[in-house]
Amino acid sequence: MAKIAFLGLGVMGFPMAGHLARAGHEVTVFNRSPEKADAWLATYPGHRAATPREAANGAEIVLACVGNDDDLRQVCLGQDGAFAGMAKGSVFADHTTVSARVTQELAGIAAEAGIGFVDAPVSGGQAGAENGQLSVMCGGAQPDFDRVQPVIATYAKICRLMGPVGSGQVTKMCNQIAIAGLVQGLAESLRFAEASGLEIGEVVEVISQGAAGSWQMMNRHKTMAEGKFDHGFAVDWMRKDLGICLDAADDLGVSLPVTALVDQFYKDIQRMGGGRWDTSALIQRLRD
Template sequence: MSQINAAFIGLGTMGYPMAGHLAEAGLSMTVYNRTASRAHQWARDFNGRTADTPAEAAAGAAMVFVCVGNDDDLRQVTLGPGGVLETLSDRALLVDHTTASAAVARELDAACRDRQADFIDAPVSGGQQGAENGQLSIMCGGDDSAYQRAVPVLNHYAKAVNLMGPAGSGQLTKMVNQICVAGLVEALAEGVAFAKNAGLDAGKVFETIQHGAAGSWQMAHRHQTMIDDQYEHGFAVDWMRKDLDICLTEAARNGTPLPVTAQVNDFYQEIQTMGGGRWDTSSLLRRLQKPE
């Protein structure tokens, strides 16, 4: 790993620890972040280098990792002026961890092919805790040869990595993940509200039922913070709205009815109106609480 020159573009809540795992594994890392002070802090924390543009970070790198906010951000740091594709080397591998559309994944795959480089769309699931602990689930789209190159490196912050199909398949799989999560979180919020209104010890209820058929990651990790009305952590409502909009757009294209997903997306819009755009997604409970 110490012989691999790599770049990481985007040092947000997820990218910062992910890039750190690569540095700790011995990769020679150069990083870029839109807010330069965060990149400089990362370089101090992990003994890496910073670059002034994505193109500068990618120059000479065998692997370039990207983790930014949305399709527009992704196009800007890859295809835009000063973007990764300006300097991406022949046979280099671009790995995109952004949760974005399948369409932009296919666009980047084609752009990389034009440069004789490889591309994988590799969105992740597991949240900030998973990124920090190196326990993410990564769903990949792309050619098998590119995937095989990526896996040994991705394993430094993953507990599960799978190739789901051609370019765009990783993003489509992440949409499935978000569709499932949206329904689970709303069901959990309704369960917590019901338990409280029924006069039950809600903590004891969920400590018990999480080990049965109703159990889920959301229940295990979010029931107590929901009971305590604490939402200043975790995956933000604003980002979930962005993800669910992507899901609903793709569902309209492929003809899949998503009534629950659409309704939960509307519920999250209500949370945004309440000023909770940066609250954790489990804040759906706030809609259901009785006025004091």
């Protein structure tokens, strides 16, 4: 069992850190709003810290799952940041979906301090985190990955090293690009069925058995039909991720026309007040 720090107790980090604690690891958590840390300690065995540095002090592995590039820099750097509390030979693994640029920046700083760094963004949403069924795509050196993989396996159905530092984030971009077009297509299909007077459940039962079947179809068609979006992966988060994808595509000279279009559709959902709705809310834009 390892001594672990977990930074960030949002809808993903809260259950992920919980899986570690229940598996017998010694877990110290940090969250910017202490109320969430209190709630976590009321649910799981472990400790809480007032700063990322305090949480990371003495930890063999430090895991983070925060919001964006700036949040990640904030928990890593400065006199109260995690890097300041980590010993040489320890490893930092980042589950946040952030730009490859900030990943490379922080990995370089970690290397100068003798700290290993693995970028390890996740896919599977809140349900995947709660059920310990996340897909984790990693970038880093093989020895660092080998250190963190058994720990991450506590809440992952697959955890794979994709290449050097930054490769995990690039793989996560591929994931979000694939999802964006798929959800828009599903929204259009279900709206078309609805407008044609067909029963959505019956349509899905038939077409899901063929080439149209997908995780999104099976897990989101009922709530899309009912107009219920108070769950899952928020539109605000998806727009952040798609922005990372589009910026990286510009750097590579790669065209992502469908991704750019769906990003604008999500912008419409935000204007409708649905920034915290699940990404399947794209169907609501077609109804209004």
